[in-house]
Amino acid sequence: MKKIVVMSGKGGVGKSTVAANLAFTLSKKGYRTGLLDCDIHGPSIPKLLGLEDVRGVDSKEGKLKPVEVDGVKVFSMGFMLPSRDTPVVWRGPVKHKFIQEALQNVDWGELDYLVIDLPPGTGDEVISIVQVAKPEGAVIVTTPQSVALEDVRKAVNFSIHVGVPVIGVIENMSGMLCPHCGKPIEVFGAGGGKKLAEEMAVPFAGSIPLDTTIFRSGEDGKPFVRTDSPSAEIFEKIVDELLENMKAIEEELKKIKEKLEKESKEKEKAKGEKEEEKKEEEDEK
């Protein structure tokens, strides 16, 4: 099971929308997919998928059972909270324990991909989740404004620090088509995400426009990739890009690992030969 975390430098940029639709696109491509919402303070996945009333967990032999939505197995930290209106007022260690239990005890069965929706930012909870989950790739979601882009720098540096490769930066709410004249309007600007990704030498996966279909789908509890909107097609290409990047990074890491193993074996061999020579010299003496 490959784990992909979806993160953002700041809140409200569309991270959960991307996480949910990434999971449904992977499932559409034939992969067995799970979606884990790790945002304790503001779990949005239940709302985006019409699961707000799911409460409590159907546990099987001490395992937490995910809810299946159109072939995608979904589990939200929100399912474990007493009610959707209850704020979480736990201190760090309690939250860490809760996160650890949820991450280790969900009964996913056989999966190809697990998409993890992280809380916004790079705080304590994000560190806990990444340490426990050990993901293979990170997707960073941003919007074009400079305030959001500044936080992306932090998110990229965080990924580098914790050793999770960035498989793509996605610029969300990147312009919209005027419903009257059809011309593009750059509501929050555009292109900043791509520039920043280039600057920080991480892959850029694509831009998603500000689109009323995306907003409406979220309100109706349905993934927008299940609609016939142009944004669904755009998103499918973004997912292809993410998968290609992930594959390329995996191959690169495999090569590095093989090179290091070869070097270590050669070092061991040389060391053995040296010791042998030394022993022979001593014997001769």
Ligand SMILES: Nc1ncnc2c1ncn2[C@@H]1O[C@H](COP(=O)(O)OP(=O)(O)OP(=O)(O)O)[C@@H](O)[C@H]1O
């Ligand atoms: N491209 C878009 N076009 C229109 N609406 C969008 C788009 N992307 C996201 N939205 C809407 O913006 C709102 C916030 O999205 P979402 O919950 O995915 O953000 P988030 O970054 O996960 O937020 P949080 O920080 O609270 O977890 C939702 O109502 C969603 O439907």
